[in-house]
Amino acid sequence: MKKRPYWLIGVVAAVIFLLVLFWPRNVVDDSTGTESSSDIKAEYDAAVKEQQQIVMPKKDSLDIIDDLYKKDKITEEQYLMLSIQASYDHDNLDPKYKGERPKRYDNSYLLRHLRLKFDTLSPDAQDALRPFILMPDDPGSYWYFGQKKMSILERLSIVPGVTAMDNPTKTGDKYTVTNNFGDAFNGKAALMKTALDEAYEKYRLLGMKEPKDWVAVYIHDLSASGDMGEEMFGMSNGTSRCVILIDKKNEGNVLKSVVAHELFHCFQEYIPLKSYTNEKWMWESTAVWAEEFVYPTHDTEHVYADYMFSTLGSDLLDDSQGRDYSSYLWWFYVYQKDGKTGTAVKTALDDAGSKGMKQALKDRKGIYDEIKEYALWNLNNDPFRYYSDAGKFPDKQPLMDTNLLVGDDQKTVNVNMGAGGMIYNHYFLHSSIDKIKFDLSTTNKNIDPGIGVQIVYRIGKTWFYEDVSDREELVFCRTRPPEKVDEIYLIVSNSDLDSSINTDFRIDTSGKCKPEWSGFTMYQWDHSFSKSVSDQVISKEQSAFASFSDRGYMISRDTLIYDDEADRFILKDQRITYRYETSTSVDYGRGCSFIWERDSSSTWGSDFIKYDDEDSAPIRMVVSKDDPLAYDVREHALKDPKNFLNYKSYAGWYKVPCDPFDGMQSGPPILYEQKDQSMVSGYGEGFNHDITANMSSDGKRISGSGTGMRVIDDLNIPVDIVVDYYYG
Structure with missing residues (x-):
């Protein structure tokens, strides 16, 4: 050194x-401040209204099929057949597997799973699914330009398209770009080449392994699946190479970010990850982060923020309900903590390649403090906003339980969070409360070493923060101006990536304080x-x-x-x-x-x-x-x-x-x-x-x-x- x-x-x-x-805000404000009950009630009503605007994402058909597969209710072959149909022929999917129509960024992870397991499938399944692993310039490929998209489960023959492909434009020795849509799309093809150059150089300088062969990139019509892009390894004459399909509807900065996302998948192929069949979370979350890494002002990654802020209580590594994409937020946090060099994300990917996704995260130094800190960052509310972005970070808050507490009352609050999850409770305090005590005797680090407990509270106009993970109780005497708390956020996190936590804490507002x-x-x-x-x-x-x-x-x-x-x-x-x-x-x-x-x-x-x-x-x-x-x-x-x-x-x-x-x-x-x-x-x-x-x-x-x-x-x-x- x-x-x-x-x-x-x-x-x-x-x-x-x-x-x-963790900086306390407005600390020089000498006003302990007093708010009337009507002021507190108005603030409480506004907070409740804001929470009511948060919509939990619904499970789509792919989530339902994934869940059945993880529970061994369907075979791997059934999983692949059903997932392909849910993605590309949703209308004909068996109703018992139907949820919301999938609206995914891409199906790269699914196509990779298919390619890796293709040789283990039955002959009938191979016949039905082979079109999805062939190169786009193969007339038998589902991706062949002009191909009529027919139901793969009905095993209808693939009719070759009649439109000839333009000669691909070779860009150095790294990739080709093929435009099958005429001169009107030449501008998009040129923009894609620019994005490929910019993203490739960023990944190379980060130290990621480069693809061994040139990458085939196509402007394509992906309207059948609704995907923005696809990345796969296409088969041709017994060999394969990385193939990227970019939907023709993408424009401007979105187009460039989609290219960066799919090219990152190509680089991921050469790590490779420990498993491509159960580490979708790692695969997609880091690819969404790559959009920020290459184009920090585009803000395209933040389209998934709603999914994350509404599901923070789930397992950290949960890949359902769009969390495989929205978990880019974890890497955004790690990236910023690392000084935005990108090396921490690259190291995590390398570690996942050698020992698996979960073990790579569990072995991170200080994972307990990281998850606890990540929980505080995700409060994302004035004055506790920690994310910095060259563009604009979303003005989102976690889904949380918001309550108006009154005097002479006692209540028990359930704490139920997934492995690596975090929950938020928001309280406004009525003027009738003289003393408030939080009994944390069953929710603290001494009871379970994975539990982190943090409190953010407001006295007058001044906000304070405390880490109370080791505490068994927390008391405020509101009859004393320095303790006259008006608003509280109580944040509980679980750094155990193997086990969920179901416990509780108690709130008592019936007591009085001695002078x-x-x-x-x-x-x-x-x-x-x-x-x-x-x-x-x-x-x-x-x-x-x-x-x-x-x-x-x-x-x-x-x-x-x-x-x-x-x-x-x-x-x-x-x-x-x-x-x-x-x-x-x-x-x-x-x-x-x-x-x-x-x-x-x-x-x-x-x-x-x-x-x-x-x-x-x-x-x-x-x-x-x-x-x-x-x-x-x-x-x-x-x-x-x-x-x-x-x-x-x-x-x-x-x-x-x-x-x-x-x-x-x-x-x-x-x-x-x-x-x-x-x-x-x-x-x-x-x-x-x-x-x-x-x-x-x-x-x-x-x-x-x-x-x-x-x-x-x-x-x-x-x-x-x-x-x-x-x-x-």
């Missing part, structure tokens, strides 16, 4: 690869900048660019005990949430040699700590020497932060070998990555500050704010600090 250039620490930018995770001091101290910082470093790069690329970022926050929600002898406040207990991220990057803006370098690290965690010994409990505030109604705020370090803090780092570079004479690429790309995930022993740098909080005239509130400083090498990073405690 090359050492980080010495100047990187001083070169700082808004790092496009640093994730804006005591409580509130929070919050630290938040965000420092980043960038500049050109062309003058510091030997080859003097004008586009060489470096960036650095350091950001984080720590929130401690405390219950305090007043020590009247020393006129100070000590901690009785605290709920603490911490996150710190730093990143450096260099992009050299060149076609070969070193392309980029990255370094990043994250430290994060949440915990609840109770201090039983007042003599050794940390001091939060002590009376000021200058003013008896003011208190100096103390910073303290936890005794054993390693018990709850996690650490993850990444270092890597990407290099394309150069010929020393002509400066052109001279070998396959090289990716070096070093990843680490381990526990850490402390917070790192502290917060140097001199903050004083003032007591209100009625003696029931102590609050203040100011700026501290983090010192890293020669950088002084400002830290915003807010303190707010209340007696009640």
Whole structure:
């Protein structure tokens, strides 16, 4: 690994690869705010109305047939026959297998399954299905231009088309493009060639194995199936090659994205995946992601967002109801987390090729935290929007249970989610609630190591986040302004990819809180900048660019005990949430040699700590020497932060070998990555500050704010600090 250039620490930018995770929003808003019951009811009604607009996708005929096959209710041969008919002759499909008419992007995975299992089929089935594995220039092929599409299950003879094929246009040694529709489609053929060039180069530079032979690409009429494109291996004279069919109705950016999608399938063929008969999720979800990878401003991948946001509670690897396509969202998340280099997706595909799709995901470092974080990202609601897109990311929210909670009530909430699934509960709190307690004793990480529990809540205009996965209960005393919660999202996730979870938690709004001091101290910082470093790069690329970022926050929600002898406040207990991220990057803006370098690290965690010994409990505030109604705020370090803090780092570079004479690429790309995930022993740098909080005239509130400083090498990073405690 090359050492980080010495100047990187001083070169700082808004790092496009640093994730804006878990940041509390509007934290400087001093208004605890109070909302009337009518305001809360109006917000609740609006949220319910929004949820009513979410439509769950219905199962189509292919879903029904897939389900029967997975349950061994039909044979593999029956599965292939029925699936082909459902796709290309739906009107004549037996009614007992009928659902919604399939509206798939393509049937590439089905056609691959057919090709791989063709030799095991009965002679009658082979006769019926052979037209679907022949090259489009074979008169016996279903795909032959001008072919009359007849029912394969009736085994009618295939009548050769009478329209001669134009001579295909060879594009280098990589692919041919054939246009059978005359001069009117020459523009589309040219656009397809452009897309093939652009996508092929992106996949090659990503380090994917290239197709061994040229790819045959056709403009085609796919109206019978409604597919946008198809990819398959066509058979011809005992040999086969990758074939792409692009429906003639596709236009503009959609046309280019469909080409990128289907070409990615060709590259997938050469990994190859561990199994092509039960890993459709991996096959299609990564191909939809490839549309974003090649054309980040087209936004064609987001057409599947509705399917995903309405089915997040299902198994992560569920491939029904369009989830094989809509699960591109998982790879969109992984891609962004990886700094949008694409290497994480490529590595996942390679791993799936060697050990299978599910095992590849289970072996990912930190999969528990990834799925939990993915669940938070998918809340996708202001102010918790984390997805960044060169185009426009969809304004979608998960399907969730929305309720208006009232005082003096108790309820049990069922938590039923698939393997790798996540569920969302949304609550508005009526003014009649003095105290709300969430009993999580049967829904926490200690009960089931796969469970993650996160809470996002609003007090007045300020939003807060806590990871409460290890907690058995969560309590808010709404009679205290710093805890007067108006709105709550409770997110439960399951990182176990083998087993579903069916449990519950309980909500109690009948209690009252005893008067005591409580509130929070919050630290938040965000420092980043960038500049050109062309003058510091030997080859003097004008586009060489470096960036650095350091950001984080720590929130401690405390219950305090007043020590009247020393006129100070000590901690009785605290709920603490911490996150710190730093990143450096260099992009050299060149076609070969070193392309980029990255370094990043994250430290994060949440915990609840109770201090039983007042003599050794940390001091939060002590009376000021200058003013008896003011208190100096103390910073303290936890005794054993390693018990709850996690650490993850990444270092890597990407290099394309150069010929020393002509400066052109001279070998396959090289990716070096070093990843680490381990526990850490402390917070790192502290917060140097001199903050004083003032007591209100009625003696029931102590609050203040100011700026501290983090010192890293020669950088002084400002830290915003807010303190707010209340007696009640």
